[in-house]
Amino acid sequence: MAYIEFGPGLPGIRGALAFSPATAKPLCELVEVLLHGPHTLTPAEREMIATYVSAQNDCHYCQSCHGATAAEHLGGRPSDYELVSQVKRNYTVAPVSDKMKALLAIAGEVQKGGKYVTPDDVAAARRQGATDKEIHDTVLIAAAFCMFNRYVDGLATWQPQDPEVYREIGKQTSRLGYVARDWKQPLRTVASK
Amino acid sequence: MAFRPETAKPLNALAEALLRGPNPLTLAEREMIATDVSENNCYFCQSAHGAVALRHLGGNEKLVNEIKLDFESAPISGKLKAMLVIAG
Numbered sequence A: 001m002a003y004i005e006f007g008p009g010l011p012g013i014r015g016a017l018a019f020s021p022a023t024a025k026p027l028c029e030l031v032e033v034l035l036h037g038p039h040t041l042t043p044a045e046r047e048m049i050a051t052y053v054s055a056q057n058d059c060h061y062c063q064s065c066h067g068a069t070a071a072e073h074l075g076g077r078p079s080d081y082e083l084v085s086q087v088k089r090n091y092t093v094a095p096v097s098d099k100m101k102a103l104l105a106i107a108g109e110v111q112k113g114g115k116y117v118t119p120d121d122v123a124a125a126r127r128q129g130a131t132d133k134e135i136h137d138t139v140l141i142a143a144a145f146c147m148f149n150r151y152v153d154g155l156a157t158w159q160p161q162d163p164e165v166y167r168e169i170g171k172q173t174s175r176l177g178y179v180a181r182d183w184k185q186p187l188r189t190v191a192s193k
Numbered sequence B: 001m002a003f004r005p006e007t008a009k010p011l012n013a014l015a016e017a018l019l020r021g022p023n024p025l026t027l028a029e030r031e032m033i034a035t036d037v038s039e040n041n042c043y044f045c046q047s048a049h050g051a052v053a054l055r056h057l058g059g060n061e062k063l064v065n066e067i068k069l070d071f072e073s074a075p076i077s078g079k080l081k082a083m084l085v086i087a088g
Helices: A012-019 A021-036 A043-056 A060-074 A078-093 A098-112 A119-127 A132-154 A163-176 B005-020 B027-038 B043-056 B061-073 B078-087
Strands: none
Touching: A012 A021, A012 A060, A012 A132, A021 A043, A021 A132, A021 B005, A043 A060, A043 A078, A043 A098, A043 A132, A060 A078, A060 A132, A060 A163, A078 A098, A098 A119, A098 A132, A119 A132, B005 B027, B027 B043, B027 B061, B027 B078, B043 B061, B061 B078
């Protein structure tokens, strides 16, 4: 049971965003810029960083939403979902670019704590062609998702176990992004249960 | 923030909403939560928000230090102590 009554059928962060529109607005604008807006990293790559950090923080809702969103950006096939699972399990052997591996390493360090990122981590990313903006955004995505994970878990939000819920979220989010969304709108996969 | 104004804008708007928007918790109470969370992690953040909290508390440095050292024993409300436990 969530620590605050958010209303029925609103899983994870959706209930909290509907509860507090004043903080929902900048939170969603931040995620829109970081994960969905124009960028040299693809939306799938950025969602992959978010889901990886969320998995390291053991946040079921966040890793499932952003994992599904990453997979849907890639095409939504079973192989795309499998790639996301591989990255979460062990990105060093997953079929992603060496630049992505270097950025995921940085994200993993940020997840432990900002001070764990070393000059060697950054140099390794630069050697793979990562730009200042890509490094900046990787750190900020990782830091922001540590915040989001604590937000979602800290309020004991309802986190469905049905993967179809997250597939629906992934399809919506990959298409619509994070702003101008009605978070009170019930999910079809939740309403039907 | 100067490097990336597109993310600076929502980050600042979030901090404004959380720390300065209308709220039953006072400005000082919210800055103290931010300071306390930053205490063992980030010198810049704990110093910046500690200074703002100090300003909101009318320069009561003794109180700010008491909260930083051991909030459970500091002369603050039971509610703020409970909030600091949750934040921790």
